[in-house]
Amino acid sequence: MSVEGPIEPPLRLNELADVDSPEVVRAALSRFRRRTVVWSLWIVGALVAAFLLLPGYTSLRNDPHVLLARSPGTVSGAVIHEGPVQATVFEVVRVNKSVFAIHLFLTDSALKPEEQLTALNVTGMYSGGGLVPPGFSLSAGKSVEVWSVNRPGSPVVVIPLAIVTTVGRDLPPLRIDLQQLSIPSWIWR
Amino acid sequence: VDLEQIFRAHQKEIFVYFLRTLGDRDRAEDLAQETFLRACGSALRFRGDSSVRTWVFSIARRVLVDHYRRRAPEVLTEPPEQPRPTDPGARIDVERALALLPVAAREAIVMVDVIGLSPSEAADAIGATPNAFRVRLHRARQQFREVYGDER
Numbered sequence: 001m002s003v004e005g006p007i008e009p010p011l012r013l014n015e016l017a018d019v020d021s022p023e024v025v026r027a028a029l030s031r032f033r034r035r036t037v038v039w040s041l042w043i044v045g046a047l048v049a050a051f052l053l054l055p056g057y058t059s060l061r062n063d064p065h066v067l068l069a070r071s072p073g074t075v076s077g078a079v080i081h082e083g084p085v086q087a088t089v090f091e092v093v094r095v096n097k098s099v100f101a102i103h104l105f106l107t108d109s110a111l112k113p114e115e116q117l118t119a120l121n122v123t124g125m126y127s128g129g130g131l132v133p134p135g136f137s138l139s140a141g142k143s144v145e146v147w148s149v150n151r152p153g154s155p156v157v158v159i160p161l162a163i164v165t166t167v168g169r170d171l172p173p174l175r176i177d178l179q180q181l182s183i184p185s186w187i188w189r
Numbered sequence: 190v191d192l193e194q195i196f197r198a199h200q201k202e203i204f205v206y207f208l209r210t211l212g213d214r215d216r217a218e219d220l221a222q223e224t225f226l227r228a229c230g231s232a233l234r235f236r237g238d239s240s241v242r243t244w245v246f247s248i249a250r251r252v253l254v255d256h257y258r259r260r261a262p263e264v265l266t267e268p269p270e271q272p273r274p275t276d277p278g279a280r281i282d283v284e285r286a287l288a289l290l291p292v293a294a295r296e297a298i299v300m301v302d303v304i305g306l307s308p309s310e311a312a313d314a315i316g317a318t319p320n321a322f323r324v325r326l327h328r329a330r331q332q333f334r335e336v337y338g339d340e341r
Contacts, residue, residue: 011302011330013283016209021201022218028225029193035226 068103068147071095078181082174084110085117085161092178094187100152102176107143111163119146119174120160148176155179155188192232196225199245202304206249209299211256212288220256224249239313246306246314257292286337294329301326 073093080087088105095101108117150157155178161171178188203224207217227248235244287295300311312322 008327008330011298011333013287013298013302014305016283016287016299016303017202017205017305019201019205019208021204022221023200024204024218024222025193025196025200025225028196028222029229031222031226032229 068093068095068101071101073100073187074184076181076183080174080176081109082161083171084108084115084163085119085171085174087174087176089176089181092183092187094152095149098151100150100187102148102150102157102178104146104148105143106146116164118162118164120162150188152187152189155183155185157188192229195241196228196245199242200225202242203245203249205304206246206296206299207253209287209303210253210292210296212284216256220249220252224252227252240310242306243310243313246300246310247316250315253296282337286333289336290329290332293325294332297322297326297329298333302330 071093073091075091076089078089080089086107086109088107090103090105092102093100106117106119111117148157148159157176157178159174159176161174163171179185200221204217204221207220208214211217211220224245228245231248239247287298290298296315297311300306300314301308306314308323308326309319311326312319315322317325
């Protein structure tokens with residue numbers, strides 16, 4: 001059907017539009033603002049929750065590499081020889097109020113093939129992160145990266161060493177005097 | 190741009206649209222508020238392809254459709270709104286005549302003959318082609334005249 005021909009006259013019902021209109025715009029705007037605030041809070045909350053719950057983020061926080069790398073400290077580079085062991089003190093860091101740590105590279109300099117060096121009270125690291133249980137063994141011709149985790153108070157850190165072989169042979173402990181190495185006392189004290 | 194000022198310019202006609210289409214003042218107020226609430230949310234997406242008036246009416250139209258969807262069983266069974274006895278006589282007849290029309294016809298008449306939208310604006314608002322809307326309006330006016338009489 002098409003509507004052609006003269007324009008159809010309107011019904012002129014405009015008197016029906018003559019009513020008192022309630023105030024709806026202000027109420028709508030208020031509701032919109034409230035809704036926006038609530039939504040914003042939800043979005044912010046969701047983002048924060050997602051950020052905190054991200055597995056990668058939490059594992060990052062627990063990663064000892066990251067924890068130690070973020071701790072303030074100083075790089076030393078000092079080399080200490082003790083029997084067949086060469087210890088390079090790479091850095092010393094203050095992890096928190098009750099812990100400081102020494103980052104060491106232990107290298108054997110004179111182990112016999114049948115001998116194995118054992119150090120106690122140090123913590124090695126897997127290549128993927130995570131600490132190995134305290135204590136480790138170093139075979140001849142190899143080196144290992146370890147952390148010695150200590151309570152603050154003394155500048156001297158003692159790491160017991162032993163060589164395990166078919167014939168046991170005791171060694172004097174490895175002594176690292178941080179004061180002597182000019183490590184700032186605020187780290188180890 | 191002051192949204193409140195823009196919306197306020199259309200507040201009354203949006204309220205009248207719902208009032209005269211539904212015949213219920215409280216519901217009309219709720220839906221008018223809902224219309225402007227939705228308009229706030231979509232204001233940033235308004236590209237100015239149509240006038241603000243047409244845009245606001247198109248939102249009101251969707252609010253009305255949603256309202257009917259939600260209340261379909263009740264709307265289909267509820268009797269047409271009866272005029273209030275305190276209204277002036279002539280106006281009661283007009284309102285009763287409008288209330289007796291199908292919703293689509295009532296809406297077309299309210300938009301054009303009560304509120305004063307042009308048929309093109311009304312067509313835009315309800316998403317119909319101008320020709321289709323003119324046909325609907327023509328039929329609606331015929332139905333109204335049949336119900337109300339031919340005095341107008």
